[in-house]
Amino acid sequence: MTRRPTIADVARTAGVSPSTASVVFSGKTPVSDATRERVRAAAASLGYAGPDPLAASLRRGRSGIVGVVFEEHLGAAFLDPVKTLMMDGLADAVAPLGAGLLLLRDEALTENAPTLSTAPIDAAVLIGCSGLLRDSLELVRARGLPVVVVEGDAGDGVPRILLDNREAQRQAADHLRRLGHRSVAILTLPLDAGRRRGWVPADAEIAIDVTRERLAGARDVFPDAVAYAAAGSFIDEGLAAGRVLFADPANRPTAVIAQSDLLAAGVVRAAEEAGLRVPADVSITGFDGVQVDGLAPYELTTLVQAAAEKGRAAGAAIAAMLEDREPASILLTCTFREGSTTGPVPS
Amino acid sequence: MTRRPTIADVARTAGVSPSTASVVFSGKTPVSDATRERVRAAAASLGYAGPDPLAASLRRGRSGIVGVVFEEHLGAAFLDPVKTLMMDGLADAVAPLGAGLLLLRDEALTENAPTLSTAPIDAAVLIGCSGLLRDSLELVRARGLPVVVVEGDAGDGVPRILLDNREAQRQAADHLRRLGHRSVAILTLPLDAGRRRGWVPADAEIAIDVTRERLAGARDVFPDAVAYAAAGSFIDEGLAAGRVLFADPANRPTAVIAQSDLLAAGVVRAAEEAGLRVPADVSITGFDGVQVDGLAPYELTTLVQAAAEKGRAAGAAIAAMLEDREPASILLTCTFREGSTTGPVPS
DNA sequence: TTGTATGCGTTATCAC
């Protein structure tokens, strides 16, 4: 015979019933050592590698897979250290459930690409910036799957994992104000999926929650601060923006509030390039508290967010829903950390 | 009733047979507009969100999921820009198959973590450094699944996606030799899973293929070059190693061959720190050809590898095997790119 | 401790 052996074949050659064989593999019911051995031997002799996951999943009604939905290209998502850490925490949190992570994109570009509606997932985690994931949310709710939204605009009844972006950013701004800074520029993350670089008009519509909230926090303290939007969270974007911010020596901010550590690192570099000392001539704050590779010897003044914890919280919420418990929305708080990139305003 | 509607329910309320309803959703057979409409309406009225992926998978014998097996912690894997790009290419390549990527770890630390043996995957891609993935390979072959190994030591009959590491590295070394360099140091990637930092003894056992091959390529040109192993591919590791290499002004190499761009970037920084000009005082080469965020204005002299192409090639091999065609092992070649970090030996 | 019976929800195949 050419087809792969099934558990029934194993049971037959072992001289036991299918259910007994099944139990040997699942271990959910005690089995006598003798029969277990016989079943094992039969399996080995047939080259049976264990129960078919697909069939087992159907029977159980669980696939052991959690879908993670990104809005962007996968490569882009993992360029962001915060997302990477988050995935790490998420992976840890779902592992005890016996679940793995399936990478999914929000919009299926290819014709028959796998989507939320065709993938055998038990639950979904939406990683959200803008409202694009609205459709994904619909899809997954239609299927009655548990869903958690991380840093995004969920709807009614969907647990969310959030950060106190506004309050946290306000702390950094307060810190700068206490140091005497009055001329402050804000370097923001992208405003929307368009990711255009440039000055942010006062009346700008900001589609991405994180950007909007952090900007609001900074403006709580410095209502008139100018804002410049980067096209992404990269050191080189921060560098480019920093060049713009420091272009006019006569009209230069004494402090820059960057909305991410990577951006801040770029601004530090731009300052060096412009012959400015950090923090003697200009103070710079970041956001995230990630390890910026290559920034040494500077230590950024920043808001440390528990990125991995975000993933773990999402995983915990998923676990709760899978066990029919009430999931909790979670608000994680950032911790202000003073580094070596902020100091008193130059006199 | 409380349970979710099935396609049978839909068929019944639409007054058609289950098979007809199925066909409406799969689109694999022509259906009259009238019945299609009726089925659609019935589905909508019942809140039927489409065929259950699990059941469909069982029936089809395909889950539409490709497992990607890493040896390291997920977070660590995505810190490596080359792996990230590779995943990107892989995602692109399997999308047309209607497949998604399931992240899997080599060794299951948790008790009931999802593993190669219990995950409903159609095929597996092993991302390999050392021989640790031997076990994973066994597991997946026992299940009769198609498998591809990327940059690792596969066995007989397993298609591999490889790089011409040795030849490529030799090109860079040749380039340096032609520039007159004779005193060259090699900065290697980790030697094994232990990832210990330090000088590499002449008789060192190197478990990781990439490290060994690239080292061999460099030694083809500079047989006596000293080698120092980094603990990982990071800028800060390169910086730390660079400090060691440049520590003794009397006995300093005129060129450093780094086995990755990130390491090279760190060495550039170490050189700056030591007051050395690049490339006037010291030449530095990298490997990978990735965009190193924050290295500007330098342009590394490096070997450009088609990282995304590696993923795409793996995906293509998977696709071939899934369609019962013969998969091909693929050897990708790197391209030498001269940047601004190498120059004539100082006189 | 083991065996029997049933159904998980779908789709391929074939006949009509």
Next chain:
DNA sequence: GTGATAACGCATACAA
């Protein structure tokens, strides 16, 4: 273009 039938491979409730 549509419908009947038969698996897909397994795990569980329950009886023995």
